[in-house]
Amino acid sequence: MAIIQVNHVSKEYRLGQLHSVKQSLQNAIARFRGHAVPLQAPFKALDDVDFRVEDGEVLGIIGENGAGKSTLLKLLAGITVPTHGSVSVPGSVSPLIEVGAGMVPDLTGRENIYLNAVILGMRRAEIKKKFDAIVAFAELEEFIDTPIKRYSSGMQVRLGFSVATSMDSDILIVDEVLAVGDLAFQRKCFDRMEDMIRRQGKTVLLVSHNIRQVERMCNRVLLLDHGKIFADGKPKEICDLFYERSDVRIKSQSSQAPGKSPGSFQRGTGDLELLSASLLDSTGATVDKIEHDSDVTVKLVFEARSALNTPTFGVGVHTTDLLFLATKDTEGQLNLRAIGPGVFTILFHIARFPFLPGVYSLRVGVAVGELHSVVLYVEGIIQFQVESVNINRAREMNQGFVPLEGRWEVDERASQVKEIAIREKHAEGTVQTLLKS
Amino acid sequence: MITAIKNIIDYRELIAVLAWKNITVRYKQAYLGVGWAVLKPLTLMLVFTLVRSFVGIPSGNVPYPILAFAALLPWIFFQESASEGVISVVGNAALIRKIYFPREVFPLTSMVTKLVELGINVLILAGLMMWYGMAPSIYVAWVPLIIVYTMLVSLSIAFAGAAINVYYRDVGAALPTLLSLLMYASPVIYPLDLVKNKLLVERAAGNWSDILYTLYTLNPLAGIIDSFQNVVLRGLPPDFLALIPGAILVAIALPISYLFFKRAESHFADVI
Numbered sequence: 001m002a003i004i005q006v007n008h009v010s011k012e013y014r015l016g017q018l019h020s021v022k023q024s025l026q027n028a029i030a031r032f033r034g035h036a037v038p039l040q041a042p043f044k045a046l047d048d049v050d051f052r053v054e055d056g057e058v059l060g061i062i063g064e065n066g067a068g069k070s071t072l073l074k075l076l077a078g079i080t081v082p083t084h085g086s087v088s089v090p091g092s093v094s095p096l097i098e099v100g101a102g103m104v105p106d107l108t109g110r111e112n113i114y115l116n117a118v119i120l121g122m123r124r125a126e127i128k129k130k131f132d133a134i135v136a137f138a139e140l141e142e143f144i145d146t147p148i149k150r151y152s153s154g155m156q157v158r159l160g161f162s163v164a165t166s167m168d169s170d171i172l173i174v175d176e177v178l179a180v181g182d183l184a185f186q187r188k189c190f191d192r193m194e195d196m197i198r199r200q201g202k203t204v205l206l207v208s209h210n211i212r213q214v215e216r217m218c219n220r221v222l223l224l225d226h227g228k229i230f231a232d233g234k235p236k237e238i239c240d241l242f243y244e245r246s247d248v249r250i251k252s253q254s255s256q257a258p259g260k261s262p263g264s265f266q267r268g269t270g271d272l273e274l275l276s277a278s279l280l281d282s283t284g285a286t287v288d289k290i291e292h293d294s295d296v297t298v299k300l301v302f303e304a305r306s307a308l309n310t311p312t313f314g315v316g317v318h319t320t321d322l323l324f325l326a327t328k329d330t331e332g333q334l335n336l337r338a339i340g341p342g343v344f345t346i347l348f349h350i351a352r353f354p355f356l357p358g359v360y361s362l363r364v365g366v367a368v369g370e371l372h373s374v375v376l377y378v379e380g381i382i383q384f385q386v387e388s389v390n391i392n393r394a395r396e397m398n399q400g401f402v403p404l405e406g407r408w409e410v411d412e413r414a415s416q417v418k419e420i421a422i423r424e425k426h427a428e429g430t431v432q433t434l435l436k437s
Numbered sequence: 438m439i440t441a442i443k444n445i446i447d448y449r450e451l452i453a454v455l456a457w458k459n460i461t462v463r464y465k466q467a468y469l470g471v472g473w474a475v476l477k478p479l480t481l482m483l484v485f486t487l488v489r490s491f492v493g494i495p496s497g498n499v500p501y502p503i504l505a506f507a508a509l510l511p512w513i514f515f516q517e518s519a520s521e522g523v524i525s526v527v528g529n530a531a532l533i534r535k536i537y538f539p540r541e542v543f544p545l546t547s548m549v550t551k552l553v554e555l556g557i558n559v560l561i562l563a564g565l566m567m568w569y570g571m572a573p574s575i576y577v578a579w580v581p582l583i584i585v586y587t588m589l590v591s592l593s594i595a596f597a598g599a600a601i602n603v604y605y606r607d608v609g610a611a612l613p614t615l616l617s618l619l620m621y622a623s624p625v626i627y628p629l630d631l632v633k634n635k636l637l638v639e640r641a642a643g644n645w646s647d648i649l650y651t652l653y654t655l656n657p658l659a660g661i662i663d664s665f666q667n668v669v670l671r672g673l674p675p676d677f678l679a680l681i682p683g684a685i686l687v688a689i690a691l692p693i694s695y696l697f698f699k700r701a702e703s704h705f706a707d708v709i
Contacts, residue, residue, distance in 0.1 A: 078537035
């Protein structure tokens with residue numbers, strides 16, 4: 001028996017401003033007279049979404065911004081109703097759509113626990129019983145009688161999370177809440193969620209942009225795209241699909257003009273300008289996709305307004321979410337005393353590009369003088385895709401950014417077993433077994 | 438209507454906690470605390486008493502200040518619980534976007550909040566009566582019923598008003614002004630007896646007198662204020678003749694208002 005049923009649900013919103021009274025009246029009169037009223041086409045936040053969730057399932061919902069994730073959760077929590085179709089949620093729902101719903105800054109932690117818990121639908125007697133556990137989990141014993149306006153934002157979130165997860169409901173709806181608090185508390189939240197999922201067998205709906213988290217916790221994932229279910233299935237497959245799609249999207253968004261692509265960051269003194277940046281493959285052709293483990297050259301064209309004394313150039317690789325992966329500068333290699341003014345080109349040759357398939361970006365820094373004062377620093381100058389004919393993209397995401405070089409063996413002298421059999425490929429393709437007594 | 442009552446019972450704790458929150462937040466950092474609730478009726482009472490010394494309003498055998506104060510209690514309770522009820526849904530937009538419970542909780546909470554303030558003012562009234570050496574009669578037992586009836590009156594306005602206010606904020610802005618106009622059409626400054634005498638005894642409007650009086654008492658507050666004064670101060674039972682027209686109006690308006698609210702409710706989160 002499905003614990004959540006979503007039957008061909010659509011949710012439409014009218015775009016633009018709400019009509020004024022005058023406009024509404026005019027429209028009503030026009031309609032009364034039989035004139036057609038120009039209607040704005042509604043925006044479909046959800047379009048014919050249809051699925052069931054079984055008892056005990058942990059369903060992740062992923063998708064880009066505006067895909068309809070939050071609208072879907074709002075429908076499930078009963079906050080709003082679908083335009084077409086129906087939603088049936090017979091069990092009790094504890095929505096963590098935003099932790100700390102209705103918390104009041106002027107009230108103390110203690111008062112807010114009661115307030116928040118009652119708003120979520122707990123009974124007073126139940127709260128009394130769980131009160132100490134809630135406080136202990138939030139680690140706020142000392143501050144419980146302090147108004148929460150004096151709390152740090154992390155403390156407030158901890159309190160909210162602690163209250164919401166202490167509810168005994170059949171279904172837990174979580175929207176992006178685990179991304180808050182310090183690392184230790186995030187860990188605790190994870191553990192509590194996992195406990196609810198594995199031990200108590202609760203049905204959980206998890207909406208998150210943290211795909212790794214979704215992949216880890218869920219046993220089924222929905223990928224929404226523009227209000228439609230794009231894919232529904234095993235976490236692994238769906239998350240890989242999502243990565244692929246967002247890689248393509250990031251690539252298509254990034255213009256090749258240096259420092260102008262979305263998400264790029266630039267600062268400098270203005271003495272030096274990066275005119276262009278490009279990637280060249282081993283044949284010297286400009287490319288925007290490179291092969292893993294191939295030789296690549298970064299070509300940077302600068303224009304200096306004045307001469308740069310003892311300049312140092314640096315190039316780094318980072319992910320699109322600005323995780324810096326590797327950097328190399330000219331120090332000790334290219335000892336320039338001065339360069340400029342004028343236009344000049346710097347080449348940086350990377351032998352056997354080490355990063356696994358995905359979308360990466362480059363950053364460039366230029367410093368002058370003994371003190372290395374920065375004259376130019378740009379992040380996200382070009383985005384490029386790394387591909388590999390050998391490595392399956394789906395496997396790579398769990399394997400990090402670089403392959404680890406190494407060699408495996410069984411320590412035969414330290415092992416006391418009856419048999420260690422090693423398959424060894426012969427020229428004929430047969431397998432020979434080595435026996436060790 | 439049955440679901441409405443069931444909801445009230447199911448969500449009584451929520452209403453109680455939210456009302457407690459309203460009161461705590463409003464008075465927490467104020468030195469006088471809940472004492473501020475008596476400020477409005479007391480000042481108005483003083484103003485009315487001052488005005489009366491110029492124009493002369495008969496007050497029967499009850500001292501005028503206490504008569505005015507007794508009129509102000511149900512009036513202010515009605516006025517504030519209606520106007521706060523109307524803005525209550527919009528005022529809790531953050532909650533409405535995040536969590537579901539029956540939305541009538543908000544107007545009801547506003548009312549319960551005002552009920553607490555009314556309770557404090559009743560204590561002041563009791564103090565005033567002691568000051569004037571007045572003892573209530575057995576008819577004072579009517580008070581709870583009169584208050585419940587006043588609640589139904591303000592809910593008739595609050596439900597529909599709150600729902601419309603989500604779409605057009607004009608309602609919330611206009612209502613306080615409209616209600617203060619209604620005060621002059623209610624026996625707050627003057628006693629109902631004054632109107633009754635003019636219309637039913639002196640027949641000031643000729644044949645229209647009866648109709649005018651019915652129209653006047655169609656305002657439920659006319660009957661409420663008069664009955665409240667009767668049972669608390671005059672030692673008389675409520676004047677049912679003055680209560681009935683208003684009660685009929687409320688019996689029609691409240692269900693309509695409530696159903697309207699419930700129909701609009703599911704779109705609150707989208708529009709608010």
